[in-house]
Structure formats: C-alpha cells, structure tokens
Amino acid sequence: MAELQAAAPATPRRSKFALGDFLREYGVLIIIVILMIGLTFLSPSFLTSRNLLNILNQSAPLALIAAALTLVIISGGFDLSTGAIFGVASVSAAWLAVNVDPTLGMIAGPLLGLLLGLVNGLIITGFNVHSFLATLASSMVYRGIAVLITGGALIPVRMEEFAWLGRGRVGMVNIAVLILLVFTVAMMVLLNRTTFGRRVIAVGGNEEAAILSGVRTKLVRIACFGLTGFAAGLAGIIAVSRISMGQPQAGVGMELEAIAAVILGGTSIYGGAGAVWRSIAGVLLLALIGNGFNILNVNPFFKDLTTGVIIVAAVALSAGKKRR
C-alpha cells in the first residue's frame, strides 16, 4: 500500500511529460489539422480530393528540397544554394530539351544538381568554410550560370516528351507527387534505418565525438550536400516541366522557404536532431496557408502576417525540443 502511495504521484507527472513531448513532436501536425478544419468550414472547395492533390502537387518541388535539406541541417550544415541550384538545373534542362533532346534535359537536371551539391560539400570540407558562407557564395555563382545560359530570357519548352513529368498523372495523382512520396520514404529510410543516417546525426550532434568514433565526417557532409543538390535539381526539372518554361529567376527565395519548412518541422538548427516527415509537414503547412488565401480570396496583404503568426505558433509548440 505504501508502495502504491509512493508510486501514485508519478502517474500524472508522466502523462504531463507525455503531453508536452507529444506537442513538441507533432506541433506542426496539430497546426495543420487546425488549419484544415478551419478551411473546411470556411470553404466547401477546400476538402476535395482535387484540391488536396493540387496542394501536394504544388508543394512537390519545395518538399523534395526540404526532405534532403533536413539531412544537411541535421548534420550541422546549412544550404543557401538550393534555390540557385533549382534555377540552374531547370534552365539547363530546358536548354538541353530545346537544343539537344528532351530526355537528356530531364536526366541532366538532377545530375547537375548532384554535381553542384557535391561542389558545395567539397568547398565546405576542403577549405573548412562555414556552410552558410560557402553556399551563399556558391548560390551567386550558380545563379550567374543560370542567367548566362538564358541571357535573362525565358526558354519555352512546349514538348509532350518534356511535360509529362510535371503534368502527367497516374490515376488522379500527379507523377510529381509519386516522386515526392518515393523520395521522402528513401530519405526517411536513409536517415533512420542506415549506418549513414546514424552518422549524419552523429556529425550534427557532436562532430568531434563522431571523428573520435571513426566517422569520416567530411564524406558524410559532402554526401548530404550532394543529396540536397540532387533534390534541388530534381525539383527544378519537375517545375520546368510543369510550366513548360525555363526561367533564370526560378527558385529565387526557395532556399529560405525550404529552411523555414525544415525548422517549422522541428529539426534543430544546431544539428543532431530532426525528422524528414516533419519537414514535409512544414512544407504542407506553408502550402495550406497559400491555398487558403487563394481559395478564400483574402487580401494578400494579410498573407505574410498570417504566415508569420502561424509559423511562430508551430515553432512555439515544438520549441522545447530544439533547445540545446
């Protein structure tokens, strides 16, 4: 009896802890659910399969980048060049599609992204430059290349062989959404079920300890940047295929949106902790806000204000997890 009495206070403490932990883990999902309920009541057009699939399709390029960027941020890095890689990959793909072959353009986009991502990783690890500065600089170089390729003009690519990726569907679902699904699962498996994933977390958690444990931290970081570059290139060809148009300014500001989505999903900006699925949820949250504004035809002046408030609310819910 005495044992039971002594044990009794432990129960409410555990449930309080569990609630806090739940809120921190699922804060972004909670906000998404609240928003979805609100939008469902406000507009009959919102909760339709077509609209929900549209949101997923519209978000696919950003979500691809955010999924891979999660690994970079968990490894303790930052990538400000994803928008520029997106731009240069999309115009390169468009240029190749028009001037050489549409399929070659499709293949070249992600490969070019991979190459540029690896270059980022090599600069960061080879010259020991902080990833923030290195990718800020490389983003300027990559954006410059995009402008040089196009001369600042748009490149129309009105070809069926090129448009299928961005506009094609399997049943009701866009191919871009299926690619996002496969890529997200791949990133989740890579992070949570492989030795590489454990090393990514170890490098971001404590690089020195990782080195002492025999982890080749430079290779891990280079690989993370390579993956993000690949994702940005893949996102680029999906976007350029969708609008049948290469544009040098494509992806401007996308790098910050991707970072915002990852942080919104609760991944620590200090590295060492995070989850790919929550970054995707972060992207969807941002997309839902935009969708809601367009569907309800609300004055766009309120969009930034609302987005900011919702981001603060979501981050506040998951704040405890990020304090280190």
Add this chain to the structure above:
Amino acid sequence: MKLRLALLTSVAFAGVATTAPAMAQDPFRIAYLASSSQNGYNQAIYAGIQEAAAAKGVEVEIFDGAFDSTKQFSQVEDVVAGGRFDAFIVTPNDTVGIAPALEDATAAGITVVATLFPVGPDLTNMEPQVPGLTTTVAANPAVGARAQAEAVAAYCADKDPCRVAVIIGQLIYPFDNLRNETFKEVLGQHPNIQIVATGEGNYDPDASLTAMQDILQANPEIDAVLSNADQHLIGAEIALSDFGYDPGSVYMIGGGLNQITVDAIRAGTVAATLTEVPHSMGKAALEAAVTTLEGGTAPTWIDPFDLSVTPVIVTKEWLDANPDFTAEWQG
C-alpha cells in the same frame, strides 16, 4: 635619377590632367542603372540603349540593381562619386525611394533620364517630379490597365454574369496596386462583370499556375483572366487546360508584348496583351540624354505608346494583319 624621373612623371600627369577637359571629342559616358541586369525586359531596354549609343558614338555601361532598391540607391551614390559618367538612365526599383539619390545626381550636373516608371511619389505624373530630371520615358500604369480592363469589358458585353479572375504581380508594389485599383474601377462600372478572385503571380509562371489552380478550385467557372503581365498567363493557361478548359475558350489578356505571348496570341490560346516596347524605350532614353548633353532640349515625357507600331492592345486580328511583326523581347 629617380627624383628626376618622378618629377618628369608628375609633370606629364599634370599635363594630361589639364588638357583632359579640353578634349571635346571625348565620347559621352552614360550609365544604365537597370532594376536588374539579369531580367529579360531590362536587357531589352539596354539593347535599345546600346543601339542608340553606337549610332551616337556614346559609351554606355550597365549596372545591376538586382531588384533591390537599396542596392540601386547605393549604385547612384557610387556612380555620382565616381565621376565617370555624364548621364544616367535609370529603371527604378523603388520609384519614390530613389528620388533623393537622383536629386543629388542632378545637383552634381549629371543628366538623368527615367525609364519604365516615373521617379517620384505620383506614378500617374509623367512630368519630372525630381528637380533636374531631364526626361521620363514611361507610360502611366493606369492608362495601360484601363485599356486592358476595357478590353475585358468589351469581351464581356454579351455575358451575364461574366466572371473574371485577376492575376496581378504583387500588391505591395505601388504600380501593381494602381493597376489593380484601375481594373476594379473599370470593371466595377459593368454590373454584369464579377471579379471572382484576385491572385498574385509575382511575375512567375509557376506562382501564377498555383494561384490559378487555387482560384479555379473555388471558382470553377471563369470567363476571362485579366493580368498585368504576360508571364502570368503562361501559368494561368496551364491551370485552365488541366482543369478541363479548351485553350482559347477563356478570354486571357496580359501585358508586356513579349514574343512568347505574341506566339500564343497567334496560336489562339491568349486573346490579347498590352503593348510594351522596352527596346524602343531604351533607344529613346539614350537619345534624350544625348540631346540634353549636347545642349539641346529633350522632351520631358516620352510616351512609349508613341514609339510603337502596335496598338495599345495587341490582338490576333492585328497580328494576323501584320504577320512579320516580332516582339522587342523574348519574355
């Protein structure tokens, strides 16, 4: 020996310095302060400037404002301080904020010509609002917007209701706000016309595609799309096609007259666009600057619509009658 050489060098430099101003045959040097040198529209303006400069024997350089008003303000200050240029041609990023820097430039004796937008607080006033500003080569944004809205009203004349979706650049830009207000004012005079939604396209086909998809979700029946920019129609057209509309069954009107839209109008997928002639604007701006530098009097306002062979609103009918027409910029 070293001292003597130094003295000789000094004398030689002094000689050059004193004779330099007397070299009347030195070409004028003119800076083009682009809102962004990486933008196709600005590049077309610069191409016009370069063409006129070559004809006049004038040297020109382009400066990249990177769509950043603060950066452009600093560029004006730097170029004034550098003292290398006799004149500026500016495509302002911030039509109000850049004014003090340009006032300093004109006070320093530099000839300043504005293109695309007037500089000063009133976007509808084409006369110089900055003391010393020579010429403005720009159209009142409300004039073009009114012409576009009237074209939509004409299309809608026999439809009741006539449902119009507006895709505007960004309402935080004063010129886009003015255009949007003009759209609302003109269309508001027709009871049969409903503006069912207003989306922001941010001059980006992808953003316009997203906006149009969302608009169609809430408003499946659309009769017309009215936009200030041709780039928006690229995304709008894709969204309409994906939604099941036949290309050309919705009246779509944009702005900019780029070659991509000219091709789309000829193909029947876009109905019309507002004339813009960046190459001619650049040419006229340089000629006005040189006229002033040579002591002549350039017009205070040059209306780009007067520089164009096209009507204010370009339609398939006009393009069919002018099959050899090509736009002044690609897009």
